[in-house]
Amino acid sequence: MSKIIFIVLFFLTTGTATVFAQAKTEGVLVAKDTLKSKDIDPLTPAKAAFFSAVLPGLGQAYNKKYWKIPLVYGALGTSIYFYVDNNKKYHQYRDAYKSRLEGYVTDDLAFLDNNRLIAGQKFYQRNRDLSALVTIAFYALNIIDANVDAALIQFNVDENLSVRPVLYPNDVTFKTNVGLTLNYSF
Structure with a gap:
């Protein structure tokens, strides 16, 4: 009987959270929401x-x-x-x-x-x-x-997704190179 109550409580407490990251607490995996998603309204x-x-x-x-x-x-x-x-x-x-x-x-x-x-x-x-x-x-x-x-x-434009110009020296000729970096953080 205690196993059934434990399973029901487990699903009730973790049913609303999304699984982006997991943290171990007391031998049980608990899901944490690391990214807040913005609802998109197509209308x-x-x-x-x-x-x-x-x-x-x-x-x-x-x-x-x-x-x-x-x-x-x-x-x-x-x-x-x-x-x-x-x-x-x-x-x-x-x-x-x-x-x-x-x-x-x-x-x-x-x-x-x-x-x-x-x-x-x-x-x-x-x-x-x-x-x-x-x-x-x-x-x-x-x-x-x-x-x-x-x-x-409605487009997601934050620091986790960015394209930035980068100036860096060439290792051989020591001239300045120009490039673009694409950053995508999870």
Whole structure:
């Protein structure tokens, strides 16, 4: 009966520990956890991307990269500003050209001839469309940044795994050699 109790107590006390190192105490092997493993959540990058898609910058806040939020809003705000400004000027040139074709002369662009009004329309339409593409690109970049950053946060980067440059003298010529060392500690 005492053997059964001993076996049950042994499994209950060591069942939660992981076997990375073993220490001998009183003739019984007891497992010790020497490395603390960080749980990896595979849905974290998807959550960050979703949050950034719903509200730009929210994925960066979810990743605790608060310094990126002003960059996101600066890029999106600037590109939206240029879209609105170019759209306003495009409609101004288009309305002036249409009113000139109907026989009316507007005061604000009266000094331009018809060819200049057409060229102005094309210029501002092209810049408006380019600003819309840049806005969409910054929005997509915001989502991609949140997704990639959330995925990279989960990587194990500590002193046990490192690549460092090393300078060492050559034994024969005494010249300095350059190399890389890969350290992996268990």
